[in-house]
Amino acid sequence: MASAGSGDEKAATVTLISSDNEHFEVPEAVATLSQTIRHMIEDGCTDGGVPLPNVTGRILAKVLEYCNKHAAASDKDELEKFDKAFVDIDDQATLFDLVMAANYLDIRGMLDLTCQTIADMIKGKSVEEIRETFNIKNDFTPEEEAEIRRENQWAFDD
Amino acid sequence: MAPPAKKRRRTRKKAPAAAVEPADGNGLIGVLPNEVMSSIISLLPSDDGVRTRAVSSLWRDLWLSAPLNLDDSDLRPWRNGDGLVDLITEILSTHPGPARRLSLTNLARVSSTHGDDRYPSFDGWFQSPVLDRIKELHFRYLFRYLNGDVDPLPPSALRFTDLSVASYGRCHFPENLAGVSFPNLRQLTLFDLTNSEATLEAMIQACPAIRSLLLSGNMGFRHVRISSPTLVSLGVSTLRNEAVMEELTIVDAPSMERLLLFETDGGPMNIDVQGAPNLQVLGSLSSSMPRVQLGSTVLQKMIATTVITPMHTVKILALNAGSFELNTFVDILKCFPCLQKLYFTSFVITDFGKTMLNYGALSIPCLNTHLKEIVLRNFRGGKDDIKFAKFFVLNARVLRLMEFRVPIRESTKKWEANQRRKLPKKINRASQALRFDFVYDDCIFRSFEDTYCTHELSKADPFDSMF
Numbered sequence: 332m333a334s335a336g337s338g339d340e341k342a343a344t345v346t347l348i349s350s351d352n353e354h355f356e357v358p359e360a361v362a363t364l365s366q367t368i369r370h371m372i373e374d375g376c377t378d379g380g381v382p383l384p385n386v387t388g389r390i391l392a393k394v395l396e397y398c399n400k401h402a403a404a405s406d407k408d409e410l411e412k413f414d415k416a417f418v419d420i421d422d423q424a425t426l427f428d429l430v431m432a433a434n435y436l437d438i439r440g441m442l443d444l445t446c447q448t449i450a451d452m453i454k455g456k457s458v459e460e461i462r463e464t465f466n467i468k469n470d471f472t473p474e475e476e477a478e479i480r481r482e483n484q485w486a487f488d489d
Numbered sequence: 490m491a492p493p494a495k496k497r498r499r500t501r502k503k504a505p506a507a508a509v510e511p512a513d514g515n516g517l518i519g520v521l522p523n524e525v526m527s528s529i530i531s532l533l534p535s536d537d538g539v540r541t542r543a544v545s546s547l548w549r550d551l552w553l554s555a556p557l558n559l560d561d562s563d564l565r566p567w568r569n570g571d572g573l574v575d576l577i578t579e580i581l582s583t584h585p586g587p588a589r590r591l592s593l594t595n596l597a598r599v600s601s602t603h604g605d606d607r608y609p610s611f612d613g614w615f616q617s618p619v620l621d622r623i624k625e626l627h628f629r630y631l632f633r634y635l636n637g638d639v640d641p642l643p644p645s646a647l648r649f650t651d652l653s654v655a656s657y658g659r660c661h662f663p664e665n666l667a668g669v670s671f672p673n674l675r676q677l678t679l680f681d682l683t684n685s686e687a688t689l690e691a692m693i694q695a696c697p698a699i700r701s702l703l704l705s706g707n708m709g710f711r712h713v714r715i716s717s718p719t720l721v722s723l724g725v726s727t728l729r730n731e732a733v734m735e736e737l738t739i740v741d742a743p744s745m746e747r748l749l750l751f752e753t754d755g756g757p758m759n760i761d762v763q764g765a766p767n768l769q770v771l772g773s774l775s776s777s778m779p780r781v782q783l784g785s786t787v788l789q790k791m792i793a794t795t796v797i798t799p800m801h802t803v804k805i806l807a808l809n810a811g812s813f814e815l816n817t818f819v820d821i822l823k824c825f826p827c828l829q830k831l832y833f834t835s836f837v838i839t840d841f842g843k844t845m846l847n848y849g850a851l852s853i854p855c856l857n858t859h860l861k862e863i864v865l866r867n868f869r870g871g872k873d874d875i876k877f878a879k880f881f882v883l884n885a886r887v888l889r890l891m892e893f894r895v896p897i898r899e900s901t902k903k904w905e906a907n908q909r910r911k912l913p914k915k916i917n918r919a920s921q922a923l924r925f926d927f928v929y930d931d932c933i934f935r936s937f938e939d940t941y942c943t944h945e946l947s948k949a950d951p952f953d954s955m956f
Contacts, residue, residue, distance in 0.1 A: 427520065442528075446529045450529045450530075453529070453537060466517070467545050469545060471545070
């Protein structure tokens, strides 16, 4: 429940509700790392909690881990270390869930971080390797694929 | 319980379903919305980005819709220059845009195979509408002819008003910069330009939001005057053995927190800091600098010739000298009563037969209350080195850390133990225990060289990461 007034001893909080009905009470200063939530707070729509129907409790917990750290820490090296560990994930599904959550909740730093992580997974790989990494089926006909390679030959000279 | 009846609602993107491995052959990554995929592709080097087009039909058009990052270093730099020119022309004519970043650093102005002047190509590229909204630009000719000719920068390279980060090098700016405006430029690097300092001053004027400025090896910038309401960090570096900036005056820089002088060993440089009321990091100053003026305090070869008016904001200071000789630096240390960290580099050239000042008689304000860390670079354990270190150990009352950077190939435990033995042990001090750290490298510690630190504003101590 968002509270107002400058005389409060307790900092204002907001309740976030995941798709599987987990409730997270979060200080506003942390939650507003999400521009989406910040707008909702500004619009006064947060009484009774903010439902986030597309973010599971498990993912939301991770998102809040990021927000907590970035709202509190100011040491750049410390944050760098944290970010590196944060995206050191074996499980692609979790990584993509985090990208989508960051996109939906509009958390700039987390979106940049997760996008860069995925870009790093693509960098330096051949087309075949990219397909294998992400389990993508090649749906080109041989002619189509040859044409793309020919049009952009300089990038395919290996 | 129901939310209040405020109809105003910001439009949000439709949230996609949580990632579940789909059966459509696009993999988990296929559920990412296009705008996210575009961002990811846009982060890739140009060759990787283009290659993604062949992954699947879903990916084929992503590169075209992703903001273009065109970096000629990614375009197989071993390709001969003429091929690279053709390729850049092709990309800029086929990509629908918009581009977010352009980096051209691998092309000489004149083709070595045909002798063609590539200026028209550069000019054509800069005028491409694909580039209209770029936020980042890095440009330099691959090398500069040293025969006195200048390599002109196409004026079209200065038209990008969305730029946030830019570097220009090895070229000659147009003399007339009227109409040039970079309202969003925060980070600017100018290196190896052949213009005079008038160009620098016009560029600063054109950047009302500039935060960090790095000037490196600009031989025509001789008498530089800096005024900017927003500039936080200024870095100056000169090319070794070339003529240096004769005079650097900070006229009016209320936001300036860092004045970083790299590689100024090439010759004399006079510094005048008039209007930097928030300066926190200063250095390196050298004992060879004929004149340093800080406010109304004038120091000639580091000896004060006027009354010392202290600068209370400076917290970090870097000094260079021929040896660890405190005489030289008493006055300048008195200028900074709130100094917390001191880097002192000794470039031993000759062994002076100096008159030893009675160190005990010195009274330096920052030692009483603020100086917490000292880094001694090129410490060799000689008599003067030890005497210098001892002075601070005994007199810097809140000193916590003294770091010795030793240019010795092989450190032995014995050598280090020997040094530690020579340093005072039990001292009455106000603060917690004083720690000595020894760090070794097998070559001499040079001037601070990492000029890019000028732009890393979040680092409180830019010298910390420079060895």
